[in-house]
Amino acid sequence: MDNQRPLILVSNDDGLMAKGINELIKFLRPLGEVVAMVPDRPRSGAACSLTVTEPIHYELVRKEVGLTVYRCSGTPTDCIKLALHTLLERKPDLVVAGINHGDNSSVNVHYSGTMGVVMEGCLKGIPSIGFSICDHSVDVDFAPAAPYIRSIVQQVLQQGLPRLSCLNVNFPAIPDYKGVRICRQTAGQWEHAWEHFAHRGDTHYYWLTGEFVDADADCEETDHWALNNGYVAVTPVRADVTDYALMDSLKQWFE
């Protein structure tokens, strides 16, 4: 009978030790059979990257009724590809990533390993959702996110998502959430992105840092506005990145 429950494939980019994924698994277990294939170390900023130049490896960490957990030496996207190929006897009903310790709204969608998990599920035709919170703390309190996560997951399990569409859900840092806003990706960019330091007399070492500069902070449609105003930001994401609007004018270039 257990096979009749929804099958939920879970991963993240913070690795198996992160509180976020353990909380996520806890929140999801009442909703289905959970299989987690999780990076064996932090993989923040992994985007949709793949391990190409070396083999990857996975191993069983934990198995009990309704939950199986594996750790994997690959990237977040590798984890989903490998789980679909090697672990699962049926196609999952859902792929869920997170809960990421850190904001994946706006342009972060492109760098995020959390969204690398989601994009891979989406490209494989599986409804897929990423959850992130705008707080990097190791011990952040995820409890206020639980009812939102369960509600969004249940909606997606019931209604599905269009082919090549997925969800990027971000929670504000302050937990007194005002509700859900459906958003578009904020325009903006990271600036002052590198901290410069010397090592053994060589001054060309740089560590990634930076601050995000919002290009449309005041627009109430954006995910940044939602997060800055206490709302849970649900940004639908399209895996077909064709710029259809540009096709016609480009055709004129080559006539």
Add this chain to the structure above:
Amino acid sequence: MDNQRPLILVSNDDGLMAKGINELIKFLRPLGEVVAMVPDRPRSGAACSLTVTEPIHYELVRKEVGLTVYRCSGTPTDCIKLALHTLLERKPDLVVAGINHGDNSSVNVHYSGTMGVVMEGCLKGIPSIGFSICDHSVDVDFAPAAPYIRSIVQQVLQQGLPRLSCLNVNFPAIPDYKGVRICRQTAGQWEHAWEHFAHRGDTHYYWLTGEFVDADADCEETDHWALNNGYVAVTPVRADVTDYALMDSLKQWFE
């Protein structure tokens, strides 16, 4: 006077030893001042990944009139971020990636380090183009691509690209090109993606492989159709990945 020429920032994901980037630099030099910041090793499948957990380093490789080349320990996206932050006194007129040894059409756009370069340029507000060829050979002949690359680059230098739009250009494996087609991203997916083997008695080692299964091979609008029929495929890509069409129906979920 040299500062009046277009400034072109170049990178790739195959690393500095690859023929593709050296050919690209050769093709671009007549069109402007070229600065290359290139990964110091192959980074295929790097997507838009960033180096987060360690510092990165770069060094000068070559400097002559109109060309400066650096190598960098970071990802393709790091290369662009770091070059913009540390090397360039003015904003480049163009970011160009490639020429990649391998096909970056269809869903490969999400995994490609070549397109990681392009996406970063695009997010920074710079017109950006990725060039790839559907041939993995180390010694592939790029000469037939040269007039197309020069023509596309000149068009983009003259006409620009809309904010948050960039180009993914792929050349067929067979060099007798029939012209340019403006395309959309082919739907499809990689299947049978992992080759399984044993190492020291542990059978859980996997190496990425797979075959691409086209979901709309017969549609003449797709980049796969163009490539399979001898055309140079120019696919415009949008860095705002919001699924605008889905926003309204999602709003109904939370009413």
